[in-house]
Amino acid sequence: MDDCKALIEKALDSYLPPEDRYPHIIFRAMRYSVLNGGKRLRPILVLTACQSVGGDISLAIPLACAVEFVHSFSLIHDDLPALDDDDFRRGKPASHKVFGEAVAILAGDALLSLAFETIARTKGVPADAVLEVCRRIAAASGAEGMVTGQVVDIESEGKKIPPETLEFMHTHKTGALIEASVVCGGLIGGANQEQLCSLSHYGKKFGLAFQITDDILDIEGDEAKTGKPVGSDLRKQKSTYPALFGLEASREMAKRAVDEAIESISGFGPEADLLRVLAHLVVDRST
Amino acid sequence: MDDCKALIEKALDSYLPPEDRYPHIIFRAMRYSVLNGGKRLRPILVLTACQSVGGDISLAIPLACAVEFVHSFSLIHDDLPALDDDDFRRGKPASHKVFGEAVAILAGDALLSLAFETIARTKGVPADAVLEVCRRIAAASGAEGMVTGQVVDIESEGKKIPPETLEFMHTHKTGALIEASVVCGGLIGGANQEQLCSLSHYGKKFGLAFQITDDILDIEGDEAKTGKPVGSDLRKQKSTYPALFGLEASREMAKRAVDEAIESISGFGPEADLLRVLAHLVVDRST
Numbered sequence: 340m341d342d343c344k345a346l347i348e349k350a351l352d353s354y355l356p357p358e359d360r361y362p363h364i365i366f367r368a369m370r371y372s373v374l375n376g377g378k379r380l381r382p383i384l385v386l387t388a389c390q391s392v393g394g395d396i397s398l399a400i401p402l403a404c405a406v407e408f409v410h411s412f413s414l415i416h417d418d419l420p421a422l423d424d425d426d427f428r429r430g431k432p433a434s435h436k437v438f439g440e441a442v443a444i445l446a447g448d449a450l451l452s453l454a455f456e457t458i459a460r461t462k463g464v465p466a467d468a469v470l471e472v473c474r475r476i477a478a479a480s481g482a483e484g485m486v487t488g489q490v491v492d493i494e495s496e497g498k499k500i501p502p503e504t505l506e507f508m509h510t511h512k513t514g515a516l517i518e519a520s521v522v523c524g525g526l527i528g529g530a531n532q533e534q535l536c537s538l539s540h541y542g543k544k545f546g547l548a549f550q551i552t553d554d555i556l557d558i559e560g561d562e563a564k565t566g567k568p569v570g571s572d573l574r575k576q577k578s579t580y581p582a583l584f585g586l587e588a589s590r591e592m593a594k595r596a597v598d599e600a601i602e603s604i605s606g607f608g609p610e611a612d613l614l615r616v617l618a619h620l621v622v623d624r625s626t
Numbered sequence: 627m628d629d630c631k632a633l634i635e636k637a638l639d640s641y642l643p644p645e646d647r648y649p650h651i652i653f654r655a656m657r658y659s660v661l662n663g664g665k666r667l668r669p670i671l672v673l674t675a676c677q678s679v680g681g682d683i684s685l686a687i688p689l690a691c692a693v694e695f696v697h698s699f700s701l702i703h704d705d706l707p708a709l710d711d712d713d714f715r716r717g718k719p720a721s722h723k724v725f726g727e728a729v730a731i732l733a734g735d736a737l738l739s740l741a742f743e744t745i746a747r748t749k750g751v752p753a754d755a756v757l758e759v760c761r762r763i764a765a766a767s768g769a770e771g772m773v774t775g776q777v778v779d780i781e782s783e784g785k786k787i788p789p790e791t792l793e794f795m796h797t798h799k800t801g802a803l804i805e806a807s808v809v810c811g812g813l814i815g816g817a818n819q820e821q822l823c824s825l826s827h828y829g830k831k832f833g834l835a836f837q838i839t840d841d842i843l844d845i846e847g848d849e850a851k852t853g854k855p856v857g858s859d860l861r862k863q864k865s866t867y868p869a870l871f872g873l874e875a876s877r878e879m880a881k882r883a884v885d886e887a888i889e890s891i892s893g894f895g896p897e898a899d900l901l902r903v904l905a906h907l908v909v910d911r912s913t
Contacts, residue, residue: 481739
């Protein structure tokens with residue numbers, strides 16, 4: 340896993356334009372938000388999903404970087420004053436606090452474009468598979484995925500929402516890109532239809548377990564580790580799993596989701612062991 | 627040309643998600659900014675460039691819509707209070723005035739994603755050509771193109787900039803997407819390397835003529851036709867061609883650019899006549 344992460348850090352650095360390019364501020368802003376010690380969960384999912392179907396993970400490196408670019412874009416825009424108005428991200432000042440709102444908006448835009456440019460640069464994989472990857476990542480990033488989830492999140496703030504709305508919000512806001520990372524990692528690895536279906540199911544359940552755990556960490560996490568103040572969801576009157584179902588039931592839901600994720604790839608061999616380990620780690624984490 | 631535009635309007639409508647989908651506001655915002663009576667210059671360039679190399683324009687429809695989605699995304703974000711702070715666009719309230727800043731930012735994001743999803747849905751064209759299109763449109767939309775131009779535009783406001791900076795700003799802010807539209811239309815149409823090179827040259831000169839004319843229309847255009855108040859660049863202390871070179875010299879520069887655009891496709895047959903007509907129209911326009 341550490342090797343995997345080191346590989347990703349190096350690749351992210353190489354796919355980002357250098358910051359001595361004119362006009363410096365935009366390239367500095369792009370690099371500031373991507374190269375910030377993130378968990379690299381989505382890129383790791385891309386690589387391990389590729390490996391799980393016997394694929395060559397080196398071919399999935401561009402996609403791994405692309406999903407991190409999409410993730411970084413979404414965090415920059417989410418933190419803007421007009422949206423979540425967060426001044427800090429992972430314990431460091433948010434992009435708009437460092438570079439101003441205009442450059443933060445544009446840095447997000449540039450990272451989203453860079454994601455598709457990077458996917459299109461994939462080598463050694465059939466072009467039609469890469470196009471399918473492009474289509475799925477675009478769908479997960481836009482109005483069929485993340486953006487829609489964010490809209491529902493904004494509209495729900497301060498309201499008590501039914502469980503269906505909470506689920507809709509999370510399957511779109513965080514779930515869609517996580518699922519797409521897993522499925523597209525499989526596509527790059529040459530997965531067949533049945534394997535893609537299993538990976539999609541794994542991705543959905545993984546995303547759910549991830550989100551519930553995130554909500555729990557907001558309540559009982561260690562601020563020094565999560566990099567965000569405990570209870571910030573509560574203060575913003577965000578709808579969360581613990582708020583709707585209670586802490587104990589939320590923990591049970593997360594564990595069940597992990598079991599279901601692992602069950603959905605039961606037909607896979609030992610190449611999928613890292614996917615299994617990851618599913619356990621996602622609930623047993625402190626950051 | 628009218629047939630071409632009608633075809634594009636119909637296709638834009640069909641590629642945009644319906645606005646009765648939940649959550650309505652984001653789909654309404656996306657449609658509001660795209661279906662607003664724009665000139666459709668970039669989609670028309672895509673189709674005519676495809677035709678100029680003997681290609682089937684029906685195969686270029688997804689790309690034609692995609693470049694308009696990218697263009698709409700850039701207008702929504704440019705108009706935001708943190709950027710150009712424009713309350714009106716083509717005589718109608720800007721997206722952020724109608725839907726609020728948060729939804730305007732997200733609608734722009736969603737349109738950018740939709741552009742790549744739409745390109746990836748191209749049928750009947752070799753997948754490697756479509757991937758190359760995806761790569762070029764992404765480069766033109768992001769930090770190698772539009773975004774960088776916008777950053778330089780913001781940094782230049784209220785300053786007297788040298789001609790090289792003005793040129794850098796425009797070749798990136800408007801030129802890159804116009805050139806990419808022409809070149810990628812050619813790629814979809816099956817252009818060879820020599821033709822792509824000619825189309826790239828045409829696109830660069832076309833973009834220059836377009837921008838200079840835009841700057842001139844800001845001074846002597848008819849407000850009722852352009853949809854923006856006369857002299858708004860002046861009031862915002864924007865650097866423009868007339869401000870740097872004077873009106874007469876700017877007009878000459880635009881005409882020369884048109885001649886050079888037409889010259890660069892002199893090797894093309896009558897299939898390229900529409901590209902020739904367009905180059906003349908771009909300086910002889912009132913909107």
